[in-house]
Amino acid sequence: MVMRETEAEILPGRRSRVLTYHGSFPGPTIRAKSGRRTVITQVNALSQDAVVHLHGGHVHPDHDGYPMDVIEPGAARTYRYPNRQPGATLWYHDHSHHTEAEMVFRGLSGAYLIEDPAERALRLPSGRHDVTLMMRDARFDDDGQLLFEMDDFRYRNTLLVNGRPQPFMEVSRRKYRLRLMNASNERYFKLGLDDGGELVQIASDGGLLPAPVPATSVELSPGERVDVVVDFGRYRVGTKIVLENTAFDSSEETRQVMRFDVVRGAADHSRVPDRLRPMHDLGPAAKEREVKFSLDMTIPAFVIDGKIFDHHRIDATVRRGETEIWTVRNEDPMGIPHNVHLHGTHFQVLERSDRPLEGHERGWKDTVGVPVGGHVRFRVRFDDYTGRYLYHCHLLDHSSMGMMAQLEVVE
Numbered sequence: 090m091v092m093r094e095t096e097a098e099i100l101p102g103r104r105s106r107v108l109t110y111h112g113s114f115p116g117p118t119i120r121a122k123s124g125r126r127t128v129i130t131q132v133n134a135l136s137q138d139a140v141v142h143l144h145g146g147h148v149h150p151d152h153d154g155y156p157m158d159v160i161e162p163g164a165a166r167t168y169r170y171p172n173r174q175p176g177a178t179l180w181y182h183d184h185s186h187h188t189e190a191e192m193v194f195r196g197l198s199g200a201y202l203i204e205d206p207a208e209r210a211l212r213l214p215s216g217r218h219d220v221t222l223m224m225r226d227a228r229f230d231d232d233g234q235l236l237f238e239m240d241d242f243r244y245r246n247t248l249l250v251n252g253r254p255q256p257f258m259e260v261s262r263r264k265y266r267l268r269l270m271n272a273s274n275e276r277y278f279k280l281g282l283d284d285g286g287e288l289v290q291i292a293s294d295g296g297l298l299p300a301p302v303p304a305t306s307v308e309l310s311p312g313e314r315v316d317v318v319v320d321f322g323r324y325r326v327g328t329k330i331v332l333e334n335t336a337f338d339s340s341e342e343t344r345q346v347m348r349f350d351v352v353r354g355a356a357d358h359s360r361v362p363d364r365l366r367p368m369h370d371l372g373p374a375a376k377e378r379e380v381k382f383s384l385d386m387t388i389p390a391f392v393i394d395g396k397i398f399d400h401h402r403i404d405a406t407v408r409r410g411e412t413e414i415w416t417v418r419n420e421d422p423m424g425i426p427h428n429v430h431l432h433g434t435h436f437q438v439l440e441r442s443d444r445p446l447e448g449h450e451r452g453w454k455d456t457v458g459v460p461v462g463g464h465v466r467f468r469v470r471f472d473d474y475t476g477r478y479l480y481h482c483h484l485l486d487h488s489s490m491g492m493m494a495q496l497e498v499v500e
């Protein structure tokens with residue numbers, strides 16, 4: 090895959106300069122298979138350093154996209170992804186230190202789907218009825234060029250789904266699996282259908298939930314994913330349904346995410362079984378850990394446990410195979426939202442202080458919101474590899490400014 094700058098028609102009739110994986114905005118969707126290794130050589134034809142991280146991948150630290158493991162312009166790097174994990178909706182994106190927010194904003198992200206033979210027997214909607222919707226916001230200048238300024242989330246008021254502003258999709262009267270991904274730098278989405286129709290949550294960041302959970306809306310902070318099944322069979326041909334964003338900061342401009350136009354009848358042999366995939370128990374915790382997310386007004390900078398990221402420093406040491414309980418607190422004095430993403434594993438959320446857990450938050454997670462002035466608790470275990478992994482806020486402008494820390498998994 091070649092990373093290069095090119096132009097894309099994002100806004101109708103305008104050519105915008107974008108950074109791409111292989112010429113595509115967003116990057117091409119990679120379809121991997123559970124139990125079968127994927128090897129991707131990334132060639133950097135950009136004019137700056139790049140790093141590729143597989144978000145949600147259980148991969149060796151050498152292939153995880155560590156911020157200092159840069160691919161220099163003109164160079165290449167081969168990433169090996171074992172896919173020894175169940176089917177799930179992952180994504181890949183830039184993680185170059187201090188520049189990841191701008192690189193991702195300009196286009197360096199794409200979907201990475203792990204397909205799982207074990208899912209086939211469930212007969213969930215599949216093939217062209219299994220659709221990935223990568224949602225994000227963007228800001229354009231008067232010439233239709235992407236305009237990036239650090240942390241100016243207030244002005245990123247153009248919503249894009251798979252690189253298109255507020256698009257529509259023609260659907261048949263049947264069930265669809267929609268993989269909803271929040272690929273925004275900083276925007277939160279609260280997604281629902283404008284008629285209040287049911288979304289059935291079936292998978293979270295780490296793959297299938299134990300059982301389907303119906304909802305009328307789902308909340309996603311940056312980096313989170315949820316797979317839902319929507320049964321368009323309940324609508325008449327000719328119906329138009331809007332996927333809406335009703336997050337706390339949504340406005341007139343950012344309310345409509347996309348539209349589904351029901352255009353034809355269809356046979357539907359898919360189903361949503363009562364049981365999907367059992368979740369194993371991580372067992373009792375050998376250690377409890379507290380992590381504090383904040384803003385140090387004297388630096389000023391977003392900090393984790395009072396510090397900005399230093400790749401020479403190990404912030405936490407974790408034993409491989411040992412379960413821990415983490416409490417992550419948002420003590421930001423300005424009341425700024427943050428979330429927490431762990432590389433290298435998935436975790437089980439126990440509670441969040443602001444509200445009951447949503448269905449998908451009860452499944453395997455790699456990213457979760459940290460409530461303003463409150464906390465989130467989760468059980469976590471690193472089973473796969475030893476070595477260094479990051480944990481950080483996934484509001485990418487924050488991590489770019491140093492809101493990251495690293496742990497070392499040891500034997």
Ligand SMILES: [Cu+2]
Pocket residue numbers: 391426427428482483484487488492
């Ligand atoms: Cu943050």
